[in-house]
Amino acid sequence: MQGWIKLHRKIVDHEIWSDVTTFRLFTLLLLKASHQDGIKINGIELKKGQYIRSYSKLCDDLEFKEGRAFKKVSKSTILRSVKKLVKNGMITVSETDSGTLFTIVKYQLYQGFSLTDESFHETDNEPLAKRPQNDHGTIAEQKQELKNLRREEEEEKLSAFQQIENKFLQRKGSLFLSPMDSQSINRLLKDQIPLENILKWIDEIFDEYKPKHRADTIKSFAYCEKGILDRWAKLKQQQSNVKEFPNKKIKNSFDALAEYARERGIQMGG
Numbered sequence: 001m002q003g004w005i006k007l008h009r010k011i012v013d014h015e016i017w018s019d020v021t022t023f024r025l026f027t028l029l030l031l032k033a034s035h036q037d038g039i040k041i042n043g044i045e046l047k048k049g050q051y052i053r054s055y056s057k058l059c060d061d062l063e064f065k066e067g068r069a070f071k072k073v074s075k076s077t078i079l080r081s082v083k084k085l086v087k088n089g090m091i092t093v094s095e096t097d098s099g100t101l102f103t104i105v106k107y108q109l110y111q112g113f114s115l116t117d118e119s120f121h122e123t124d125n126e127p128l129a130k131r132p133q134n135d136h137g138t139i140a141e142q143k144q145e146l147k148n149l150r151r152e153e154e155e156e157k158l159s160a161f162q163q164i165e166n167k168f169l170q171r172k173g174s175l176f177l178s179p180m181d182s183q184s185i186n187r188l189l190k191d192q193i194p195l196e197n198i199l200k201w202i203d204e205i206f207d208e209y210k211p212k213h214r215a216d217t218i219k220s221f222a223y224c225e226k227g228i229l230d231r232w233a234k235l236k237q238q239q240s241n242v243k244e245f246p247n248k249k250i251k252n253s254f255d256a257l258a259e260y261a262r263e264r265g266i267q268m269g270g
Contacts, residue, residue, distance in 0.1 A: 022081040049107025054099040181221040
């Protein structure tokens with residue numbers, strides 16, 4: 001874990017830049033990946049750009065501080081980030097009995113290796129010389145972890161608070177909420193404002209914000225809270241002003257006949 005890695009400036013234009021967990025995960029994999037062929041970790045020989053790690057350990061690796069406490073990223077969230085990186089062609093993964101084998105696609109290109117260097121390829125069927133019991137856990141534990149992970153992916157749904165938190169942090173470009181931000185979100189949830197409205201209005205507020213200078217940004221969720229409340233009040237007012245159009249007066253048959261007679265100069269009566 002000595003030395004340094006290269007990170008291209010174009011990363012700020014990539015979609016993972018606004019996805020905090022995915023960006024941190026990709027950076028972690030770059031930092032941890034083997035820089036040459038033949039390096040062994042717990043008896044497993046890795047190739048350039050490869051790293052082996054269990055999802056439970058990645059939860060520890062990506063732990064972050066929120067206020068005075070530390071918060072872990074859930075396994076299902078990490079799995080979603082892994083799938084996003086795979087979909088974008090940035091990594092490939094294969095499950096082994098000793099953990100998940102991550103391979104950085106074009107690792108040599110990212111880190112400035114010569115194109116004449118021997119490229120690496122990994123397959124799902126590549127045999128492992130050993131199946132050690134190490135900090136990744138035993139074989140049985142790994143299999144159970146994979147089962148639990150798949151179940152969590154199917155069952156876990158982000159709470160309303162988490163969805164609002166993710167949206168705000170992505171737009172703000174921050175890693176965690178402040179205690180004041182959490183209080184603001186909870187107040188909105190107590191107001192029973194529809195979640196889809198809140199998420200849509202957060203985007204609107206950030207899109208419409210006009211900074212006075214480069215250091216002028218939306219710093220707290222309280223700013224969004226006020227904008228959302230304003231929009232919610234306006235929406236409710238519009239809904240209350242909607243009234244049914246009065247029905248036209250229905251004419252009876254005699255009135256209709258009398259009107260017909262007047263239009264044509266016919267005198268009615270005896």
